[in-house]
Amino acid sequence: MKVAERFDVTKIRQDFPILNRKVNGKPLVYFDNAATSQTPQQVIDCIVDYYQNYNANIHRGVHALSQEATDAYEKARQIIQQHFNAKESKEIILTAGTTHSINLVANGFEKFLQKGDEILVSGLEHHSNIVPWQMLCEKTGALLKVLPMSETGTLNMSQFEVMLNPNTKLVMVNHVSNALGTINPIQEIIKKAHDFGAKVLVDGAQSAPHLKADVQALDVDFYTCSAHKICGPTGIGMLYGKRELLEALPPYQGGGEMIDQVSFEKTTYAGLPNKFEAGTPNICGGIAFGRAINYMNEIGFENIQAYEHELLLYATKRLEEFDNIIIYGTSPEQKTAVISFNFEGLHPYDVGTLVDKMGIAVRTGHHCAQPIMEFFKIPGTIRASFSFYNTKEEIDLMIDALKKANSMLL
Structure with a gap:
């Protein structure tokens, strides 16, 4: 049985009121969890x-x-x-x-x-x-x-x-x-x-x-x-x-x-x-x-880790559909639920700005880690970071937004 089948993400998402809001008329897809996570009603x-x-x-x-x-x-x-x-x-x-x-x-x-x-x-x-x-x-x-x-x-x-x-x-x-x-x-x-x-x-x-x-x-x-x-x-x-x-x-x-x-x-x-x-x-x-x-x-950290790993694998597979994408970092087996990537010839800021118009919150820039960016000889990356309240459906929305941004900027 896959983790997603016994991990009730729909119920968990009800704990996070901010996930109900819209950005630029689109449902919020929040993939900037490495910068800060969202806050459940219980903590509020x-x-x-x-x-x-x-x-x-x-x-x-x-x-x-x-x-x-x-x-x-x-x-x-x-x-x-x-x-x-x-x-x-x-x-x-x-x-x-x-x-x-x-x-x-x-x-x-x-x-x-x-x-x-x-x-x-x-x-x-x-x-x-x-x-x-x-x-x-x-x-x-x-x-x-x-x-x-x-x-x-x-x-x-x-x-x-x-x-x-x-x-x-x-x-x-x-x-x-x-x-x-x-x-x-x-x-x-x-x-x-x-x-x-x-x-x-x-x-x-x-x-x-x-x-x-x-x-x-x-x-x-x-x-x-x-x-x-x-x-x-x-x-x-x-x-x-x-x-x-x-x-x-x-x-x-x-x-x-x-x-x-x-x-x-x-x-x-x-x-x-x-x-x-x-x-x-x-x-x-x-x-x-x-x-x-x-x-x-x-919720349980074992449950969180297993579910987030499924999200990471799914997002990696979907991103690899692009023929002009570069993913930075090691294999998903040695990572938490973070993917840093760029599109060849496109500035990460431009991509991030466009997908924000479609309700997708990702981080762009050097992520307060400039030596890493200097190592790869890039100005920054697009970073999608997932949490246990995110879904594969949201990843699909990000992929659709990235396809539109990619076609607009090429």
């Missing part, structure tokens, strides 16, 4: 419930609303902890998102690096997992080295072994490429990096919607993701870090909540996780983040 209701019934600042108040908000916020932290299988909730730092999380770690490692140390990043990274390390190298004199990618959109793992050495202090890699959908062999990367004493940060922004990472099984040092990729709100995300590493890092920001005692002579800092959560947090966002994770677990 959670947000409304917070502001309607117990909106208050947390951790400080003795009144009922503050206690209710605090309990809900910390419960969400526990949901996130359990989902990623961290040892304890103190290892989950709630941040503004993946970019914030990476910068937090980069800022903290400034005190541990010196001239001649090496930081290794992969050639498949989003700018958010490149720029903070460049800035750290400028401050410390450390060297930034790049693990190269191949024509198939995968990492050159034999070169990785060559590049690792006793000077390698940090290794940064995404679990899944946002531009190509490539699933990287992070367990192998983590083990080999640890053999040289290097710490590893994995950017899980693109994997979290599709795969359920177990941070203890991976033995990863830091792992991060953003809620808005996994049916939650924007402006909230999480950083997992091994407790001993988080305790060794200095605070990222100063202010309320992250303190123990303050005087004009000296300030001492709170323990985890408060040490890294200065100021009033995104309380509602954190609570909704927990609800979004529960929602996806109710």
Whole structure:
């Protein structure tokens, strides 16, 4: 039995009110899930419930609303902890998102690096997992080295072994490429990096919607993701870090909540996780983040992964009907539900603009991954990224729109 036959996508789509709207008079086909997922009614209701019934600042108040908000916020932290299988909730730092999380770690490692140390990043990274390390190298004199990618959109793992050495202090890699959908062999990367004493940060922004990472099984040092990729709100995300590493890092920001005692002579800092959560947090966002994770677990990540793989295979087959198409990246067996492609001789922006007129939302451009585009010597790609609430019928609509755009632009 195919997954689609036991996966009730029609029922699931009813949870997403935005899927009922029209764009330019056409039914919305939303294939920009790698940029942000849509939000189910259950999460929207959670947000409304917070502001309607117990909106208050947390951790400080003795009144009922503050206690209710605090309990809900910390419960969400526990949901996130359990989902990623961290040892304890103190290892989950709630941040503004993946970019914030990476910068937090980069800022903290400034005190541990010196001239001649090496930081290794992969050639498949989003700018958010490149720029903070460049800035750290400028401050410390450390060297930034790049693990190269191949024509198939995968990492050159034999070169990785060559590049690792006793000077390698940090290794940064995404679990899944946002531009190509490539699933990287992070367990192998983590083990080999640890053999040289290097710490590893994995950017899980693109994997979290599709795969359920177990941070203890991976033995990863830091792992991060953003809620808005996994049916939650924007402006909230999480950083997992091994407790001993988080305790060794200095605070990222100063202010309320992250303190123990303050005087004009000296300030001492709170323990985890408060040490890294200065100021009033995104309380509602954190609570909704927990609800979004529960929602996806109710559907089941095995179901999600299997169904999305069917969509990926179907979309790949349909796109290969074009005789002037170039698909970038490896085979569907090594990818999440993302396809990056171009039409020979056509600019991706022009194609994206035309299909938008037909109600099809795809992403065009470099996807904040300019080094990947430079590798392929292209200005950007058309990226169609699928979620568990998408359908094969929507893929057919995209193909029809692409045929029209292709004929109009040739």
